[in-house]
Amino acid sequence: MNRIRHIRQYCGVIWILVVPFAAWAALRVTGLEPAWPWVPLVAFTPYVALASIVPAVLGAVRRQWPAAAVAALSCAALAAGVLPRHLPDANPAAAGPPLHVLAANLQVGQGDPEAFLALVRSLRPDVLALQELTPAAATRIEALGLRDLLPHAVVRPAPGAAGSAVYARHPVRELPLPGHFYQARVVMTMAGREVDVVSVHPCAPHYRQPTPCWREGLTALPRAEGRLRVLAGDFNATLDHPPLRDLLASGYRDAADVAGQGLTNTWPMRGWGLLPGVAIDHVLAGATIAVTAFSAHTLPGTDHRAVFAALRLPR
Known part of the structure; x- marks a missing residue:
C-alpha cells in the first residue's frame, strides 16, 4: 500500500x-x-x-x-x-545598392555619447534610428559631430522615454505615424528610390501601464505590403509576441532571424539583476530586401544593445 x-x-x-x-x-x-x-x-x-x-x-x-x-x-x-x-534563411535576389541600418535605445538619454559616436563612425550606417532621445542627449551627440556623418534627419526629442529620431546619409522627408510615443518616420530618397524608415518604440508592457498602449503602438506601424520599408528600434517585443509575428506576416523579415542570430539578446544589459536577456530590439526589412549581416553592440550607459543590419535593396 x-x-x-x-x-x-x-x-x-x-x-x-x-x-x-x-x-x-x-x-x-x-x-x-x-x-x-x-x-x-x-x-x-x-x-x-x-x-x-x-x-x-x-x-x-x-x-x-x-x-x-x-x-x-x-x-x-x-x-x-x-x-x-x-538557422540562417535564404535571401531574395537583391542586386541593388547596400543599405546599412543602426538602431539604438539611449535609455532616457543616458547612453555614452562619445562611445555612441565611435560606434557610428565604425559601422558607417546609412540610417540611424534612435529611441529614448532626450533634448539634452540630442544636443550632446550633435555637438560631437553626428550631423557631419548623417546630415539629414527628423529629430523628435522629448523628456523621459518618448523621444526618437532618424538620422540619414541621404535626403529624408517626415511622414506622420500615430501612436503614444514619438516614433519618428521618414521616407529616405536613395539611389533614385524611396525607402520608408521608422524608429520604432511602442510603450513597454508594464504592470503600471495597460497593454493596449503596447499593442496599439505595434499595430500602428506600417505593414510591409511589398514596399521598401525598414522598421528599426526597440519594439518591446520578441518573435514570441503575436503582434510582432502579425507584423512579420505582412511581409517583413527580422534581420537577426535571417542571419541565424535571432536568439541574440539585446536587453537588459545592466541594472536588472539576474533577469535573463531577451531580444526586443530589431531591424525588420521588407521581403524584397536582402539581409547580408547582423550584429549587436553594447553601449556604455544604456541597458539596450544597439543593433546593426547590413541590407541590400532590390535592383
Whole structure:
C-alpha cells in the first residue's frame, strides 16, 4: 500500500512539472494573450523551451508515459518556434545598392555619447534610428559631430522615454505615424528610390501601464505590403509576441532571424539583476530586401544593445 501511495505521489510531482510547460506551449502556439503578466513573460520562451526538456526526460526515465508524451509534445512545439532563429534563411535576389541600418535605445538619454559616436563612425550606417532621445542627449551627440556623418534627419526629442529620431546619409522627408510615443518616420530618397524608415518604440508592457498602449503602438506601424520599408528600434517585443509575428506576416523579415542570430539578446544589459536577456530590439526589412549581416553592440550607459543590419535593396 505504501508503495502504491509513493508511486501516485511521484506521478503527481511529474505532472506538476509537465502542466506549466504544456500550458506555456499551448499559449505560445495559439497566440492567446491572457492579462498581464503573460505579455512580458512570453519574451522568455527560449529559456522555457530549453527547460522543457527536463520533464520530458524525467517522465521517460520514470516510465510515466502519458506525462512523458505531453512533455515531449510541449518541448517539440516550443522548439519549433525557437530553433529556426538559430538557422540562417535564404535571401531574395537583391542586386541593388547596400543599405546599412543602426538602431539604438539611449535609455532616457543616458547612453555614452562619445562611445555612441565611435560606434557610428565604425559601422558607417546609412540610417540611424534612435529611441529614448532626450533634448539634452540630442544636443550632446550633435555637438560631437553626428550631423557631419548623417546630415539629414527628423529629430523628435522629448523628456523621459518618448523621444526618437532618424538620422540619414541621404535626403529624408517626415511622414506622420500615430501612436503614444514619438516614433519618428521618414521616407529616405536613395539611389533614385524611396525607402520608408521608422524608429520604432511602442510603450513597454508594464504592470503600471495597460497593454493596449503596447499593442496599439505595434499595430500602428506600417505593414510591409511589398514596399521598401525598414522598421528599426526597440519594439518591446520578441518573435514570441503575436503582434510582432502579425507584423512579420505582412511581409517583413527580422534581420537577426535571417542571419541565424535571432536568439541574440539585446536587453537588459545592466541594472536588472539576474533577469535573463531577451531580444526586443530589431531591424525588420521588407521581403524584397536582402539581409547580408547582423550584429549587436553594447553601449556604455544604456541597458539596450544597439543593433546593426547590413541590407541590400532590390535592383
